[in-house]
Amino acid sequence: MTDIPSFFETPSPPGLTGIKAWLLTTDHKRIALMYLWAVLFWFMLAVIFGLLLRVELMSPGKTIMDARVYNSLFTLHGVVMIFLFVIPAIPAIFGNFILPIQIGAHDVFFPKLNLLSWYLFMLGGLLAVISLFSGGFPDTGWTFYVPFSVNTQSNVSLTVLAAFILGMSSMLTGLNFITTIHRMRADEMGWMQIPLFTWSLYATAWVQLLATPVVSITLLLVVFERLFSLGLFDPDKGGDPLLYQHLFWMYSHPAVYIMILPGMGVISEIIPVFSRKAIFGYKGIVWSSMAIAIAGSLVWAHHMFTSGMSDVAVFVFSLLTFLVAIPSAVKVFSWISTMYKGSIAMEPPFFYALVFIYLFSLGGLTGLVLGSAGTDIHVHDTHFVVAHFHFMMFGGTGFAFFAALHFWWPKIFGIMYDFKKAYVAAILTTIGFVFHYVPMFILGLQGMPRRYYDYLPIYHTGNFLAGWGAFIMVGGIALMFVNLLMSFRQNIRATDNPWGGTTLEWAIPSPPPVHNFPEKPHIDDLPYDFRLIVEAEKNRVKKGQSHP
Amino acid sequence: MKPADDNRGKTLGMWLFLYSEIILFGGLFVLYAVFFSRFSQDFVQGGHELSRIIGSINTLILLTSSFTVAASITAIRRNQVKTAICLIGFSMACGLVFLINKYMEWGHKIHMGIYPNSERLMESSPGFNIFFGMYYIITGLHGLHVLIGTILLGVSLVMLIKGKITQDSHALLENSGLYWHLVDLIWIFVFPLFYLVL
Known part of the structure; x- marks a missing residue:
């Protein structure tokens, strides 16, 4: 099948050459790649912002920047990470690339419209950058709370407009x-035969x-x-002003499920492949995705327990928040049960997935601390919250994104990266992550507020440790990207199905041809049927061949 | 089936977009509901300031245009291209008349010293100010949608004249029509909330 030219060699629509073949393309795979480079750029930028913030906090008082710059930096870190990395990362890159194929x-x-979404995404990013250099840095935090966002002199309007346009881009993709x-969908594919990554994107x-x-x-x-x-x-x-908070969280809480659901989809895809075993509770995972999407839309006011609400409202929102934990736990238990008695093949994507499960569970459990009204009053707006949502956003979505990168990299580019470096990078990132965020839990319980420029001497140790954790973590991330980029130079060809996956993207050449399916695809009755894969591997072992 | 021939798919996409539009306005209606329960007296007073006659005329205009848009889709299904062109042209004219009415209405209000941050609003009770704040935002945003809808109808009109919209392939016209119905539907809620609040 290798004689078919890949989508890199065939422009779509045909006849375009050079840069035009990218900027005017309507091919979902090319658009996905354009998203990939843009999103990675924003991610690295926001990581650097975050690192600078933590360096500033490593010792009390002024370290490397003054308070105004600090305020702008955490606003930018939040806006860029949320709107330009976490929300678009998995749906816009891997959703675009993999969903149609699956x-x-x-x-x-x-x-x-897909191309238009990409342009909106770039326009939003551009406006966010312009808002920095005209009229002063925005310093409101990514939540743009009134009255400050209305009264502050800095250029909030443009930043807000950027967020509006990015929201539009994400909506059109949905x-x-x-x-x-x-x-x-292929004619033979019923709803309960759709791969779980696609299901999660649907929710x-x-x-x-x-x-x-x-x-x-x-x-x-x-505005x-x-x-x-x-x-x-x-x-x-x-x-x-309270109405603003309600309206804001009415979106922004469901938005955290926009961030995590695709990540869960990636993990549901990776775990069965490397366990060589059908996913445990396929329907359970499907319905829990939908349940999270629905229940998650009804819990927004748990961000506002201290803002002033009736006790009844607090009770209801707290209860609903607890309910979201149920479908999330269904997923975690399904992943673990899939691994049970499976034939585990430890490879980098699987390793990232395991780290995801660990960090995601911790993040979820600490979320319950915040979801119950009593304890929330104690830790509200402290570093505990910062640590919690970084466990979810970064430990969850971020690691799912890394897992997806390592999982689909050979499919997208047709080349394989170095496993050893990938493991080292994953371990460094994880260790750095834990060192970085666990001190913040403790700092939060001790009462250190979030978004503060300065702090009392008793918080010094925690902040100091967290700063070193940040350096280890960023080192790990850098190594990971270097390793992935090095694969272009090493140029080790990957086979069409290097991991032994069963979903349709593994049945076509790597990288895929411009018309994804040279032949009409065959749809299995069940999306995760590994019997053939396991059989083939056994035969290979008998013949004495090594793993591809 | 190829997407290019899949009219149902295109309409599905449009419906999904319309949901999002409804929720966009839904946010504003939620604000309205909260403020109405807080300042019902002031809202009634504000409602008296608005001209019920112009409001009713605009309602009539939009309802008529919604009918003619629907009729034009039926016409194109029966391959009566000329009728469809006339009906769409009429609907566009309705949209423009609506906008002119709105322009005069706003102009009148501004002339009377009712506009955001005006002295008159600042001196009157807070509820009165909020009523007109909501009025300008909701009717303004709705007016913007009327404008977009009119442009969409205009595009459909050009396509009809060029012969790109035919009996078999009229998804564009149908989608513009759906959008126009949405604009109409939202007005059906806006009209009583501002003009008939008593």
Whole structure:
């Protein structure tokens, strides 16, 4: 099958050459790659911001920057990480690349809209950058809370507009995915034969579609307030700042499920492949994705337990928050049960997936501490919260993203990276991660607030340790990317199915040809049937051949 | 089936987009509900400031145009291209008249000293200020949607004249029509909330 030219060699639409073949393409695979490089750029930038923040906090008082720069940096770190990395990373890159292939389609349903989403994404990023250099750094934090965001002199309007446009981009991607899954599945593929990564993207897409408009309108209102001072959030004029928080979290809490659901999908894909065993509880995982999407949309006010709400509301939101833990736990137990008595093949993607499960579970459990109203009052807006959501966003989505990178890298580029370096990088990143964030849990319990520039001497040890953890972690991440990029130079060809996967993307050449399927794909009755794979491996062992 | 021929798929995409539009306005309606329960008296007073006649005329205009858009889709299904062109042209004209009405209405309000941060609003009760804050945002955003809808209808009109929209392939017209119905539907809620609040 290697004589078919890959999508790198065939422009789509045909006839385009050079840079145009990329910038005007409607091929979902090329668009996914354009997202990949853009997202990696933003990720590295935000990592550097984060590192600078932690260096500043390593000792009390001024270390390397003054308080104003510090405020801007944590705002930028948040905005860039959330809107330009965590939300788009897995859906826009791997969703675009893998989703159509997994359901046996040639492309997404609206290829031009897909390209438009990419341009919106780039425009949003550009506006975010411009907002830095015109009218002062925004210093509100990524939540843009009123009244500060309306009153501050810095250029919040442009940053907010950037977030609005990025939201639009993410929403259109979601719309595209839902339509694609409904209308372009291979004829033989029923709903319960769809691979779990695609399922998780389906659940995500609904959240993107239904939650994003709320934040769009909220952010627009902030812009209107700044331009016309209508007073909707200003108590002097009859408004109410609390309403802003409600509207903001009505989107932004579901948004955390936009961030984590695709990650869970990646893990559900990786675990069975490296256990050589069908996923345990396929339907359970499908329904838990949908349950998380629905229940997760109803828990926003748990960000506001200290903002002023009736006790009944606090009780209800706390209860609903606890309910989200159930489908999340269903997934974790399904992954573990899949590994039980499986034939484990330890390889880098699987290693990242294991780290994901560990960090995600810890993050989830600490989330319950925050979800229960009583303990939340104690740790609200402290470093405990910072540590918790970094466990979820970074330990969860971030590591799922790394796992996905290592899992689909040979499929996307047709080359294999060095395993040893990948392991070292994974271990360094994990150790650094734990050293970085666990002290923050303790700092939070001791009462150190988040977003503070300075602190009392008793918090010094924790912050100092966390700073060293950050360096180890960033070192690990850097090594990981260097290793992946080195694979281009080493150029070790990967086979079409290096891991022994059963979903459709492994049945086609690596890298895929421009029309994904040279032959009509064969759809298995069950998406994770490893009997053939295991059989083939046994035969290879009998013949005395080594692993590919 | 290829996506290019899949009219149902295209319409599905449009419906999904319309959900998101409904939720966009939904956020504003939630704000309205909260403020209405807090300042019901002031909202009634604010409602008296608005001209019910212009509001009713605009409602009539949008409802009529919604009908003609629907009729044009039926026409193209029966391959009556000329009828479809006339009906779409009429709907576009309705959209423009609506916008002109809105422009005059806003102009009148601003002339009377009712605009964000104006002296009159600052001196009156907070609820009155909020009512007009909501009024300008919601009708403004709705007006923007009318404008976009009119442009979409215009694109469909050009495509109809060029013969790109035919009996078999009219997803663009249908989607523009759906969008226009949404604009109409939102107005159905906006109208009583501002003009008929008593």
